[in-house]
Amino acid sequence: MELRTVEWKDNSVIMIDQTKLPNDLIFVKYTDYNDVAEAIRTLVVRGAPAIGVSGAFGLALAALQSSSENIENLLTDLEKAKKILFETRPTAVNLSWGLEKIMSVAKQCKTVSEIRDTVIAKAKQMAEEDINTNKKMGKNGAELFQDNDTIMTHCNAGALATVAYGTALGVIRATKESGKNIKVIATETRPVQQGSRLTAFELKHDGIDVSLIPDTAVGYTMANGLVNGVIVGADRVLHTGHVFNKIGTYQVAIMAKQHNIPFYVAAPLSTFDLESSHENIIIEQRKASEVTGIGDKRTAPEGIDVINPAFDITPPELISGIITENGIANPPFEQSIKELFEAKK
Numbered sequence: 452m453e454l455r456t457v458e459w460k461d462n463s464v465i466m467i468d469q470t471k472l473p474n475d476l477i478f479v480k481y482t483d484y485n486d487v488a489e490a491i492r493t494l495v496v497r498g499a500p501a502i503g504v505s506g507a508f509g510l511a512l513a514a515l516q517s518s519s520e521n522i523e524n525l526l527t528d529l530e531k532a533k534k535i536l537f538e539t540r541p542t543a544v545n546l547s548w549g550l551e552k553i554m555s556v557a558k559q560c561k562t563v564s565e566i567r568d569t570v571i572a573k574a575k576q577m578a579e580e581d582i583n584t585n586k587k588m589g590k591n592g593a594e595l596f597q598d599n600d601t602i603m604t605h606c607n608a609g610a611l612a613t614v615a616y617g618t619a620l621g622v623i624r625a626t627k628e629s630g631k632n633i634k635v636i637a638t639e640t641r642p643v644q645q646g647s648r649l650t651a652f653e654l655k656h657d658g659i660d661v662s663l664i665p666d667t668a669v670g671y672t673m674a675n676g677l678v679n680g681v682i683v684g685a686d687r688v689l690h691t692g693h694v695f696n697k698i699g700t701y702q703v704a705i706m707a708k709q710h711n712i713p714f715y716v717a718a719p720l721s722t723f724d725l726e727s728s729h730e731n732i733i734i735e736q737r738k739a740s741e742v743t744g745i746g747d748k749r750t751a752p753e754g755i756d757v758i759n760p761a762f763d764i765t766p767p768e769l770i771s772g773i774i775t776e777n778g779i780a781n782p783p784f785e786q787s788i789k790e791l792f793e794a795k796k
């Protein structure tokens with residue numbers, strides 16, 4: 452599936468509207484960074500790497516939208532746009548990573564037109580790098596799975612969560628491309644159903660054998676020996692090996708540990724946050740209607756209180772390995788993650 456989730460074309464940002472999947476494949480076009488911010492907030496585009504690159508493209512639009520004729524005012528306009536884009540979703544570190552990358556190249560420019568050209572070129576380069584990174588990660592991770600394995604995945608860490616190819620689904624694609632015969636079990640991933648709407652859609656599109664389960668059947672499938680390994684993506688990986696990912700990931704990891712099933716995380720180095728400790732990371736809380744209904748059908752009593760965190764934390768002791776473009780980090784993670792970044796230098 453070489454569809455591009457987000458791209459730059461004719462000074463506009465083109466995205467797949469993921470809220471319409473799997474029933475309609477619709478592309479939306481933006482020329483205003485405020486619309487890109489709204490697209491991130493409302494999950495038209497979602498997934499840590501895709502949000503990171505979308506933020507970068509948003510700043511490129513802001514550079515074109517600004518009527519400033521001097522560097523100082525243009526940088527002020529970019530800072531304003533950066534704040535609006537950054538405040539859309541708090542948990543995935545790729546958003547701040549993408550925005551900071553653009554701001555740092557903008558600040559090195561000498562003229563207004565150089566800023567405009569440079570930030571557009573940088574954002575486009577980040578999109579290309581995302582795909583190359585996913586393919587490298589795919590190859591690294593494909594070694595971990597055997598012929599005839601059934602691999603479980605949670606949420607969508609596929610082409611639709613990146614620019615293309617995917618992180619966890621990139622490893623699944625690369626395992627298949629390496630000639631191994633594999634099957635996939637995808638969890639529905641309530642409340643927004645990224646598993647049933649997006650992962651099942653992508654893998655079926657690519658002819659990869661995929662079965663869908665309700666989130667409540669994870670234990671059953673593991674207890675009945677239907678799962679050989681698990682692979683998920685990440686929104687933020689700390690230097691300790693704590694992994695922030697879609698709500699429910701922690702439960703899947705506990706179940707995998709209970710049944711001695713290897714549990715892997717695939718995440719590019721851009722998703723690592725080496726500074727923070729897990730108490731300081733904001734877990735996004737989303738609107739109640741995501742839980743009290745499906746689409747426009749109400750499935751809970753009017754006015755019921757709802758707790759709807761979008762992400763949870765999986766501690767390092769539940770993780771068998773973290774797959775990156777620079778290799779695989781194995782426990783103990785404080786040491787192996789440090790080595791991965793040193794290797795990057």
Ligand code: MRU
Pocket residue numbers: 497498499500543605606607608609612613617618619645683684685686696697698761
């Ligand atoms: O709320 P979402 O759909 O943005 O959550 C996405 C996830 O949790 C993904 O697993 C994660 O971003 C990794 S994407 C490669």
